[in-house]
Amino acid sequence: MIAPPSIVSSTMAIARLSAKRVIRGRKLRVAAVAAFVVVLFPAVVALLESDAIAVDVVRGGIKWGFFRLLVFLLPILFASGVIGEEVEGRTLHFLTMRPVNRGAIALGKFLVAAAASIAVLWAALLLMHVVSFATAPTQMIEQLGDTARAGGAASLLVVTYCGICLFWGSLVPEAGGMVSVIWLGFVEFFLGLMPGAVRFASMSHFAQELAGIERGGFFAEIVPDVELWICGLVVAAVGLLFTTFGVLWVQLSELRYGKA
Numbered sequence: 032m033i034a035p036p037s038i039v040s041s042t043m044a045i046a047r048l049s050a051k052r053v054i055r056g057r058k059l060r061v062a063a064v065a066a067f068v069v070v071l072f073p074a075v076v077a078l079l080e081s082d083a084i085a086v087d088v089v090r091g092g093i094k095w096g097f098f099r100l101l102v103f104l105l106p107i108l109f110a111s112g113v114i115g116e117e118v119e120g121r122t123l124h125f126l127t128m129r130p131v132n133r134g135a136i137a138l139g140k141f142l143v144a145a146a147a148s149i150a151v152l153w154a155a156l157l158l159m160h161v162v163s164f165a166t167a168p169t170q171m172i173e174q175l176g177d178t179a180r181a182g183g184a185a186s187l188l189v190v191t192y193c194g195i196c197l198f199w200g201s202l203v204p205e206a207g208g209m210v211s212v213i214w215l216g217f218v219e220f221f222l223g224l225m226p227g228a229v230r231f232a233s234m235s236h237f238a239q240e241l242a243g244i245e246r247g248g249f250f251a252e253i254v255p256d257v258e259l260w261i262c263g264l265v266v267a268a269v270g271l272l273f274t275t276f277g278v279l280w281v282q283l284s285e286l287r288y289g290k291a
Contacts, residue, residue, distance in 0.1 A: 038138075041131045045139025049113070053147050058108050062147070065104055066155035069096035074162040085170055089163045093181045094244050097156065098235065102185055103215050105151055106192035110144035111211040113137075113197065114281060115204035134282035137201060141274060145193045149186050156182045177243065184242035187263065191234050191270030192219070198277035201284075224248030228255055234269055237262035 036044070053059055073092035114137065160178045164171035192215065199214060200207030223233030226249045230236040236254075239246070240262045246254060 036131070038132045038135050041135035042139045042142070045131065045136050046142050049140050049143040050146075053109070053143055059147065059151075062105055062108055062151045066101060066151050069101055070155050070159040070162070072096070073159055085164050085167050086174060089160060089174065089178065090244070092159050092163070093156070093178070093185075093242070094239075094247075096159075097152070097181070097185050098188075098239055098242070098244065099220075101152060101155065102188050102192060102235070102238075103220065105148035105189055106144070106196045107208060107211050107215070109147050110141065110193040110196035111200045111208040113140040113144060114201045115207045118204045132282070134278045137197060137278045137281035141193060141197050141277070144197070145190045148189045148193060152185055152189055153182055156185070181242040181244070184238045187241070187266050187270075188234060188238035191238075191266050191273070194270040194272075194274030194277065198273045198280070201277045201280040226250035227253055230254055231257075234266045237266050241266070 069092070073088045073096065076088050117136075156178060160175070161171065164174065195214060196207065196211040199210040203210050219233050219235045223230055223235040223239075224247070230248075237257070240257065241259055246252075
């Protein structure tokens with residue numbers, strides 16, 4: 032008797048299939064357009080405004096374009112519908128009939144969603160950095176470390192949000208995108224602007240602390256300080272928790288066609 036494939040090989044097989052869909056589909060194009068719009072405004076300001084300070088332009092672009100837009104948009108775009116699409120398209124039954132672990136289906140799709148989100152994020156971030164510092168090549172090199180720090184924090188946050196979107200997309204496949212938008216909009220964005228320790232409910236707050244972004248929102252001066260390593264640990268732990276629950280839900284639940 033031929034042994035069934037391991038969870039690693041099953042995950043990689045699903046990941047390869049999902050990667051082909053992403054590359055050939057419209058999601059990647061939509062993400063590229065959104066990233067271009069995010070890069071366009073600070074780049075134009077840096078090139079056309081003679082009195083514009085490139086460092087401030089890049090920091091503003093990272094804060095508003097990346098941590099207030101792209102980190103939310105990319106996971107919703109790539110991760111929230113990965114299970115719902117299979118259920119709605121009646122292809123989940125085809126996948127589960129194969130000798131493939133059900134959890135590997137969710138895990139493979141999560142890996143592709145996270146990788147696609149990070150790839151778009153870094154491409155946009157580096158493009159904005161290069162264009163914004165085009166007239167100041169010395170600063171381009173000097174500020175690369177700060178930009179990389181922000182990119183690392185944003186990448187960690189994007190992976191966490193992909194896990195959150197995977198969980199809600201698995202739990203409610205017929206409305207994964209809508210529930211993910213509500214969760215990220217209220218818990219991550221709105222609570223991330225609240226005063227005091229209320230912000231600790233938002234992983235966006237911890238990621239922005241990691242990135243070295245100046246605090247904003249309501250009464251930012253009374254928000255307790257947290258060690259950076261704790262910020263990173265909290266974001267990673269929450270992402271791992273949601274991802275694990277999402278994979279387990281796909282593994283253990285019965286995702287019927289009637290739910291789509």
